[in-house]
Amino acid sequence: MAPFIADVGNRGLGSGASFGMREKPSGRIIGVMSNFVVTPDDSEIFQETKYDEEKSNWYSNVMRDFSTGVDVFQGKFKKCLELMILCVHPDYTGKGLAKKLVKLSEEKGREIGCDVLSIQATNIITYHISKKLGFQEIHRQELDTLTDEKGRPVLDMEFLKTNGTTFLSYLTKAL
Numbered sequence: 001m002a003p004f005i006a007d008v009g010n011r012g013l014g015s016g017a018s019f020g021m022r023e024k025p026s027g028r029i030i031g032v033m034s035n036f037v038v039t040p041d042d043s044e045i046f047q048e049t050k051y052d053e054e055k056s057n058w059y060s061n062v063m064r065d066f067s068t069g070v071d072v073f074q075g076k077f078k079k080c081l082e083l084m085i086l087c088v089h090p091d092y093t094g095k096g097l098a099k100k101l102v103k104l105s106e107e108k109g110r111e112i113g114c115d116v117l118s119i120q121a122t123n124i125i126t127y128h129i130s131k132k133l134g135f136q137e138i139h140r141q142e143l144d145t146l147t148d149e150k151g152r153p154v155l156d157m158e159f160l161k162t163n164g165t166t167f168l169s170y171l172t173k174a175l
Contacts, residue, residue, distance in 0.1 A: 077116040120171075136173065141169075
């Protein structure tokens with residue numbers, strides 16, 4: 001697992017606002033939603049962390065650049081539940097587990113006094129689930145516009161298109 005993802009996941013696990021689902025017979029984890037609370041006083045979700053792995057550094061930089069300047073509070077919200085990592089085991093996709101995890105997160109957000117939810121959709125599935133549940137897109141980055149210092153594309157867009165990931169999207173939902 002990339003260190004960047006591990007850092008975000010650990011922050012979510014320590015928040016008390018994350019969820020997991022287990023398969024009854026085996027007890028194995030089949031779904032996870034890692035969340036944490038942010039307020040307007042938090043300067044950045046993505047810290048200035050540097051890693052030894054070049055790809056992990058690149059990904060954390062892309063996500064930092066993507067989220068820079070995005071105001072999930074829009075001058076009217078005080079406390080946001082950031083929905084960060086949503087994963088469902090491949091054997092359980094299409095069964096509504098991701099939707100259930102997002103709804104549990106929404107309930108938890110209300111319970112702990114959040115007035116807005118935000119999610120960064122890094123794939124088309126998360127994007128569509130979020131839209132169906134009433135999230136509104138507030139920022140989008142087309143991935144084919146990302147280039148290296150020489151202006152060359154940094155991503156294999158043909159590969160990403162086969163996975164339905166051609167953009168990053170920041171979405172919010174008022175509670």
